[in-house]
Amino acid sequence: MAAKTVTEERNIYYIEAMREGLRAMLGEDENVVVIGEDVGRSVIGATRGLVEDFGPMRVRNTPISEATFVGMCVGAAAVGLRPVVDLMVGSFFYVAMDQLADQAAKLRYMSGGQVNLPIVYFTATGPSGSAAAQHSENPHPMLMNVAGLKIVMPSTPYDAKGLMVSAIRDDNPVVYLQDFVLGGVRGPVPEGTYSIPLGVGDIKRAGKDVTVVAIGAAVPKALRVANKLEAEGISVEVVDPRTLVPLDMDLILESVARTGRLVVVDNARLTCSAASEIVASVSEKGFDLLKAAPQRVAWENVPVPFSPPLEERALISDSDIDSAIRMTLA
Amino acid sequence: MTKTSAFDHLSQDDAIGMLRNMIRIRRFEEKLTVLFKRGKLPGFVHLYTGEEAIAVGACSALRTDDRITSTHRGHGHLIAKGARVDRMMAELFGRVDGYCRGKGGSMHIVSFDLSIIGTNGIVGGGIPIGTGSAWADRHLGRDNVTIVFFGDGASNQGVFFESMNIASVWGLPVIFVCENNGYTEWTPTSELTAGNIVDRAAPMGIPGESVDGNDVVAMRFAVERAVERARKGEGPTLIEAKSYRWNGHNEGEEAFAGAYRPEAEQAEWRERDPIVAFGERLVESEWLTREEWAAIDSDEQAQVDAAVEFAENSPFPDAEEALDHLFAPSKESA
Amino acid sequence: MDVVLPKWGMSMQDAVVAEWLVAVGDTVTEGQPLATVETDKVEAAVESPGAGTVLELLAAAGDTVDVGAVMARIG
CATH class of the missing domain: 3.40.50.920 (Rossmann fold)
Structure with missing residues (x-):
């Protein structure tokens, strides 16, 4: 191995880069909350350890009620929270499709622009190797057709962190998709907080x-x-x-x-x-x-x-x- | 000159204001029946006639900054929460002075300034949204409460059970108000709904209360009790308000739905008109003369007539507005 | 017998060998932990698939091993 050189960049896992973005935004804005099934333990990993630092009210476990907690974020965002949801698996969006596509995506438009809905719905998604049909979906084509949702799909740990920061700072519903197989990929990621604008390839x-x-x-x-x-x-x-x-x-x-x-x-x-x-x-x-x-x-x-x-x-x-x-x- | 109140702690002003709001809803909805038949409305409407006591009783127990979510049959909730009939009418006409600049229409009229955080074209769609505003208010240390209005049909949607469950385990300040008007679209609710809707509260560990939805005072007091519990952090309540819609599921249904409600049943419920019942009680209590009652009615009728004029004189939005309001501008976007 | 790196999580692609708990020539039993490995989120033990003697170790501590790759052989 080459001698260690002084550098700002470290190689970390994509899933850790997502976590760094989440941690930075929880620290930056006290109205940011993270909810989802078992976000305290975080089986997929993006929210691991956050509950210890930010407490069980800001990193909050939900019942297995995707439709309801996806929809609750609409009401919560309308009155001042910035909810971030861990859906865990991409096809679970289908369980919550009305609340995502009819409510979150449409309320601002239907109301003539009366309200902003700063919500992030993130999830691991896509094939990961013998996960079978209901745990291998990639819902982005379907969601692209729902006007009113921004959709982020980072491919590197660097992009994963910068786009998580931008997604949470954005005043609109953003769907953030982490291809399962990328979670365990390493790459260079700066330690500080940085953002990558949505809509820039x-x-x-x-x-x-x-x-x-x-x-x-x-x-x-x-x-x-x-x-x-x-x-x-x-x-x-x-x-x-x-x-x-x-x-x-x-x-x-x-x-x-x-x-x-x-x-x-x-x-x-x-x-x-x-x-x-x-x-x-x-x-x-x-x-x-x-x-x-x-x-x-x-x-x-x-x-x-x-x-x-x-x-x-x-x-x-x-x-x-x-x-x-x-x-x-x- | 204190009079003995037949209405417990309800003040005379409050009571007369409630009567006025019920009349306003009635005259507004009656006007829509006519406008619809004349082909003046671009879309379709679901009217609240007959159920006025529920919205008015419930919303009269709220502060201005308390929140509601509403349904496809939402005009009554909006008026009860303080919406102006002229801007509502303009929305129904698809005009730029409507609450949503003509983007929403009947099922989506909304005013966030009035703490109305959603109306809904999807049956049950507003239940999680109101549960969410209650969550946020509690999380942020406010003492606002949210009323979620929904119908008997929505009581069979999964989100109803899910939302009661999470509201119970998280202790959220939300009041689930089920308006049971006897019919789930065009089918008797009893054919589609197991047991009593109010009994669905017990297994969730929350209080449930059944109320005569045609008694505006009973409605007011039931919601007051629920609001008090919610503000103190004692969690949600389910209220089932039983009433009847005088009109169809939607206007124009007679063209395709046929007769599905017995004439005698309809006549019986019209006899139990919640506005007449409450007005008579106010007269009996000497809080209101018949002349004053008539004056309120003609005043509200005039306001509704003026609302139509306002709507007809309001321009349509510029067609390019179809492309506006999708996303909020954001500093992080390119 | 091949000792392969199992896939513990849906996002797991590889793991870093943290420490070998056995050496070539050691006698092992089925289910005995042979090595600890670290992934993006777990630290776990790779167990012996059967009883026998450790014939060879195919990765060193600090090496990255792909899911499904052979880490050691037991005979």
Whole structure:
């Protein structure tokens, strides 16, 4: 191992970076509260240890009543709290869909802008390996279609912390999705508090031949494939939108203007995926920029199966990304 | 010149104010019946006629800064909580002077300035929201309480049970007021609802009280007791107020729903008009003359007529406003 | 017999070997803790899958091991 050098950055787990963001905001604003099932113990890990520092009223365990505690945040935010909810698993949003989509997302708009609802709904989400259909969903495509929810999907520990800070400071309902498999990934994260604006994407790897827009857990996959193709002389740019609502289409179009080719990799089912939306928008707004038909890489249109070979077949793989990139170059 | 009150600690001013509010609701809803039939309203409306005593009795037990959440049948709650009929009417006409600048309409009229933190087109949708405002007020050390209004139909939604449970274990200052008007949309509630709704409080470990929803004074006192408990930190209460809606589930239902309520039943409940009953008690107690009663009524009728004029003269919002109010501007956003 | 790193949590991808509790040549029983490992949120023991002798240790203390990777062999 190399000798230890003096640096501000430490390598920490993504889940710890989320926790640092939560801790900073609990410290910054006493109206911030964190609720959810077993947030005291925190099985997934983002809220671990917070109850010791902030007490059981600010880090509060709820009954298993997703619809109700998702909805309670609407009333609570309307009268001055800044609730942060740990849903634990992405598909649990479906249990609370009325309160999320009909209430939280719509109350400000329906009231003609009378009220701000600063709420964060965060959760671990997506396939994690044989978790089966009801614990492997990624709900972001569905939620993108609900006007009134901002959606954040960080891919690195650095982004996880900065976007948690921004999400909690934002005066709107924000859905914050942590792909399960990223929770145990390490990366450099500054110790101090910093924020990343919602709606600003990031070029994770510069390249000149093909733009690969990748979302959440698809980002490390796309980077791995890009590094492999470099040896063959194919230069891949990897763009991470980081937030899906609002979506940084300018950054994506700028990248496509440079490369002329587009692949979008989404860790979600193909139909009406974020990949579908991005490809459609680029086709409309940047048709003249494209030298080849854009490609989508996403899951098969089936629930995520349990058995490992079945799961592998239904989800996206490095070779799917590799093939899609080559298709745009053919 | 103190008179012996037939209404315990209720003052004469309070009592007459309550009568006035009930009449205001009645005249407002009657006007909507006509406007709907004339095709003047862009959408559809669910009217509160016959149930006025519940909203007025309940809201008269609240402070201005106490909160309510309401339902699809919410006009009565809004008026009882202090909403102006002209701005309500403008909202129903989809005009820019409406409470929501025409974005909400009948089921979503709301005024956060009046501590009305939501009305709802989803049956039961407001129950968690009001439970949440009670949570926040308690957490922040305030002594406000929240009334959650909902109907008999909503008593079969999961969020009703979930919210009573969490309100009980967290000791929240929320009062669940179930308006049982006998019909769940177009079906008798008794065919769809097990047991008595009020009995659903007991297994949650909270007090439940059944009240004659046509008796505005009984309603007022029941809610006062619940408010007192809630303010002292003694937690939630469930009140089931039994009443009857004179109109259909929504206006215009006769075109598709057919006759589903016996004529005799409807006539019997109209005989038990909560406004007439209360007005007569005030006259008997010599708190009000019939002339004064008539004057209140014609005054409220005039206000409702003026509200229609106000609404008709208010412009539609600029069409581009359809794109406004989705998100609050935020310093952290790009 | 292979000793593999189990997946304890849905977000767990790997773990760091904190300490080996046995050495090559030691006799072990089924269920005996062989090593402690640390992940993003847990510190836990990897147990022996059976009785026998420790033949080799395939990771050193401080090493990161992937879920499902072989950490040691018992014979």
